[in-house]
Amino acid sequence: MTQKWDVVIVGGGLAGYVAANLLSRTNLSILILEKGKSVGGRARTNKMNNQYLNLGPHALNNKGIAKSILEELGITLNGKSPKLGGILIENNIEYAAPFSPLDLFTTKLLNWKERLEWISVLLKIMKINPEKLANQTFQHWAKDVTQSKKVESLLYTLGRLATYCHAPELVSAKLVVSNLQIAMGGVLYLDGGWQMIVDQLHNKAIVSGVQVQSQTLVKKIKPIEQDQFKLILSTNEEILGKYVICTTGPHELNEMLIEEGNHEQDSVYDQITPVKGATLDIALTQLPNPKILFAMGISEPLYYSVHSHYARLSDDTTSAVLHVFKYHHPGEHIDEASVKTELEQFLDKLQPGWQQYVITKRFLPNITVNQRLPQSGDERWLNRLKTKIPGLYLAGDWASPNSILADGAVSSGKDAAEDLILYEKRKNSAN
Numbered sequence: 252m253t254q255k256w257d258v259v260i261v262g263g264g265l266a267g268y269v270a271a272n273l274l275s276r277t278n279l280s281i282l283i284l285e286k287g288k289s290v291g292g293r294a295r296t297n298k299m300n301n302q303y304l305n306l307g308p309h310a311l312n313n314k315g316i317a318k319s320i321l322e323e324l325g326i327t328l329n330g331k332s333p334k335l336g337g338i339l340i341e342n343n344i345e346y347a348a349p350f351s352p353l354d355l356f357t358t359k360l361l362n363w364k365e366r367l368e369w370i371s372v373l374l375k376i377m378k379i380n381p382e383k384l385a386n387q388t389f390q391h392w393a394k395d396v397t398q399s400k401k402v403e404s405l406l407y408t409l410g411r412l413a414t415y416c417h418a419p420e421l422v423s424a425k426l427v428v429s430n431l432q433i434a435m436g437g438v439l440y441l442d443g444g445w446q447m448i449v450d451q452l453h454n455k456a457i458v459s460g461v462q463v464q465s466q467t468l469v470k471k472i473k474p475i476e477q478d479q480f481k482l483i484l485s486t487n488e489e490i491l492g493k494y495v496i497c498t499t500g501p502h503e504l505n506e507m508l509i510e511e512g513n514h515e516q517d518s519v520y521d522q523i524t525p526v527k528g529a530t531l532d533i534a535l536t537q538l539p540n541p542k543i544l545f546a547m548g549i550s551e552p553l554y555y556s557v558h559s560h561y562a563r564l565s566d567d568t569t570s571a572v573l574h575v576f577k578y579h580h581p582g583e584h585i586d587e588a589s590v591k592t593e594l595e596q597f598l599d600k601l602q603p604g605w606q607q608y609v610i611t612k613r614f615l616p617n618i619t620v621n622q623r624l625p626q627s628g629d630e631r632w633l634n635r636l637k638t639k640i641p642g643l644y645l646a647g648d649w650a651s652p653n654s655i656l657a658d659g660a661v662s663s664g665k666d667a668a669e670d671l672i673l674y675e676k677r678k679n680s681a682n
């Protein structure tokens with residue numbers, strides 16, 4: 252028998268679950284289809300040897316839209332905010348990062364002229380209306396606000412930290428600067444990892460009557476008539492839905508929509524570049540150098556942070572869970588072995604001898620952090636795409652023009668649910 256649902260949500264990550272939780276307040280029947288064995292998408296946390304490893308370093312913006320929507324949904328977010336500051340490395344030399352007021356005045360990274368320029372740039376970031384930067388790249392804006400190469404490269408380092416984007420010549424200044432403003436409100440490292448968000452969203456959805464089917468890959472989405480979609484699964488089973496919310500990446504969505512022999516949709520989707528990186532997620536019995544908790548490369552796009560110093564990420568209170576990360580430039584050729592060596596050597600500098608303390612580790616050479624590198628002009632084509640097929644709603648970290656990462660995923664899930672509810676109300680009142 253063919254299953255029939257009011258709303259079928261493709262993808263059980265943050266976007267899908269946020270949409271499901273909001274829709275569960277209506278009397279619509281809701282089904283989530285997830286291809287993975289477990290739900291949560293990129294917000295999953297793996298428990299390995301009693302250590303909780305997120306898929307790469309995950310920090311939730313204190314002032315971001317994701318946190319406020321999740322709290323509205325009744326999700327409890329326990330954890331701590333890491334202290335501002337740490338180390339910046341340039342040409343193998345370590346400097347205090349000029350992120351906190353004290354380090355700003357004492358770091359040897361900057362001379363007095365550069366110090367004043369850096370302060371003035373930070374003040375500009377705080378005050379500017381990002382809308383004014385809608386047509387500029389981040390590089391264009393950075394070169395406008397500073398003459399100093401050092402300050403410019405510091406801006407790129409901070410931009411990478413806040414957005415994961417490592418392409419100042421391409422990325423939208425509006426998006427990076429608005430994310431820098433949000434990041435200045437600090438972040439949260441979550442106790443138990445981001446799985447805590449996933450588990451709570453999942454449990455609330457189930458209690459409210461949402462059905463979740465994992466290990467179910469959707470192969471095709473076909474609009475068959477008004478308010479009727481046919482979803483074909485990899486098993487060739489068919490599911491009917493009045494509405495579909497798709498939260499997969501844009502390229503997967505394109506594959507699902509393409510009819511045999513019709514490649515019309517290809518071009519828009521093919522222009523969407525993902526933001527990618529390599530992550531080395533590690534748990535150690537102890538830190539050889541307990542004082543070093545955070546570091547970034549300036550010339551090298553590298554990151555290191557000990558998340559367990561702030562969040563409970565282990566059943567054993569003495570171990571340390573940390574992430575070493577490399578931001579990839581879009582289109583860069585990735586040589587897995589050399590990226591791994593690069594990350595390990597970065598860790599050698601900060602925690603010499605770490606290898607003898609390893610409890611567990613995992614290396615992912617080329618993971619998608621955000622499905623869309625945000626560029627100016629995205630808003631126009633995104634809005635066009637969203638209204639192209641009535642009844643098909645798009646969500647996911649690429650689908651929101653003004654936010655990325657969890658903020659983009661969560662807010663787009665909320666928008667999709669609200670648009671659908673509004674459409675349904677209008678239709679019912681017209682009948």
Ligand SMILES: Cc1cc2nc3c(=O)[nH]c(=O)nc-3n(C[C@H](O)[C@H](O)[C@H](O)COP(=O)(O)OP(=O)(O)OC[C@H]3O[C@@H](n4cnc5c(N)ncnc54)[C@H](O)[C@@H]3O)c2cc1C
Pocket residue numbers: 261262263264265266267284285286287290291292293294306307308309310311312467468469470498499500503528530618619620621646647648649655656657658660
């Ligand atoms: C290394 C790394 C670090 C990050 N750090 C941060 C951070 O510090 N702060 C932050 O805010 N965000 C961070 N993020 C981003 C954040 O994890 C994602 O933006 C968010 O989890 C995306 O949620 P989503 O629902 O849009 O997509 P996903 O989590 O990808 O969910 C989509 C789901 O759809 C499923 N799916 C795909 N195709 C199909 C199909 N055909 N049929 C059925 N199911 C399908 C997938 O299996 C997946 O579960 C990071 C991500 C990574 C990888």
